[in-house]
Amino acid sequence: MSAFPTISSIEDPAHEPIRFGFGRGLVRAGAADDRVVALCADLTESTQMHAFKERFPERFIEVGVAEQNLVTVASGMARAGRIPFTSSYAAFSPGRNWEQIKTTACLNDQPVKIVGSHTGLNVGPDGATHQMLEDIALMRVLPNMVVVAPGDSIEAEKATMALASNGSPGYLRLARDPTPIFTTDESPFTLGRAYVIRAGTDLSLLGTGTMTFELLVAAEVLDRTGVHAEVLHVPTVKPLDARTILASAAKTGLVVTAEEAQVAGGFGSAVAELLSAELPTRLVRLGVEDRFGESGRPRELLEKFGLTGEHIAARVQAVVTVGRK
């Protein structure tokens, strides 16, 4: 029934950092359109802009450790007809330069692309200063901004291509460490679309970014206990695909969201806003709950924060059990 092909088995999937897909997508976007330029704040290899730099050296601009300048120079280049992709760690862009993004990209309506690599707990040992958890909230409140959190590296490549040609400001959320690949080259990607990637009847599991794969794992675990979860992959947090989400919520009557970000203001909040206004539905939001991260290996951190597939299954099981009393 699913029009969204995923890998055939979630056992032992291939892994790759999501940022690698951005690096490939940017080269493809640059080859397809010579208006594409890339600006980086002293993190060219970390953010995977180095491939673009090698291929199109004249269209790569190093701005140094200056994130406010990064997006404002890009705004000027957009005014001069270019399509600028800017990259840094998300903790610094959009973490440090939010007002510049608001004024010179969004209000000024220029197609500046903010690429935040190194988001979520996935950053790992660098600790709380570098684990960007507030970016979804910061970006999705901005008019004109499109917010995308790809689920894996294959989708990140498609998202980069899509953002290169959509004509508006955009935010692309990447992750540093390898994460499972669950989409395929044939999986569709359209900005603003959510996808049912596993059909179910008892509840709706909605994931964005790295969390969608964990939801597939959780759904498998729940299935063995007789709970049939529908899994929706929601790579575009803004604009949210209301139709697809509401249809699933209407069918199951219980929605769970998961994100590697602050729940407050983030993806779960976006879904809460939608459901409370359009279709009040029981909702559980999983993510980071009003606290900072800490050093550790990415997997250890997901376990500590209860965000692995197994943890999510257990948390959902408790909710479903209570619901049945």
Add this chain to the structure above:
Amino acid sequence: MSAPEEVDRLESIARDLRRSVLAMLAQAGSGHSAGPLGMAEIIAVMYFHTLRHDPARPDDPDRDIFILSHGHTAPILYAAMAHAGYFPTDELMTLRRLGSRLQGHPERTALPGLETTSGPLGCGLSQGAGIAYVSEHLDRSRKRFVYVAMGDGELNEGNIWEAAMFAAKYRLGNLIGLVDRNYIQIDGRTEEVMPLDDLAAKWRAFGWHTIETDGNSVSGLLAALGEARAVSDRPSAIIAHTVPGRGVDFMEYDYRWHGKPPTKDQALSAIDALEADARR
């Protein structure tokens, strides 16, 4: 040098722009007075002498670029754009009104001819540098000059100095910064709020060609701009010393006029003061 008649013409335009600004502010009932009045010669020289532009074709790809980074001085920019023919002068009286294209701070998407949205300080020089970079390094078929006017209080912003380093590194000889050096900002005198001097030495240290001039002198500005345009291997900063509230005796040098408009009566007497100033 510039002919005396040309200087007279531009001085006369600057007076017309000041008259418009006072009328606009009194009508709007809010806005900034001192900065726009002090900027009148700079803006008059830009829009009626130096800029290559065509008000009938605001998106002309060969136009020069003018960015007003300290967007709170918008009334003087709007006055110049109207007098140059971008829109009818009657529309100036809609400043800051609901539905007006003349937003309290310049909003690019609202009014053709504006190059950027500005107001939050510190962003204009970077945007100018981005445009200058494209012209200088990516699309050399279009040689254009990019002028960015900044307030002196605005130079407190770190973003400005990030842009200064960037423009020097990439040798943006087509980028010219115009610093409105009026020694005031909202909380008082610049040297008390956050000292800036020696300002010329700062720009020089950042790798810019630096020129100081009387920013209320048309001939001084024309000479400075001529010098700046001839420098092609570095960006240029023109530190234009201006008198805040210039032309209106009860506003000149008084930082309390930074952020408030004249009443209608004050505007009328200010316009009288301008006439007296013209005869001086």
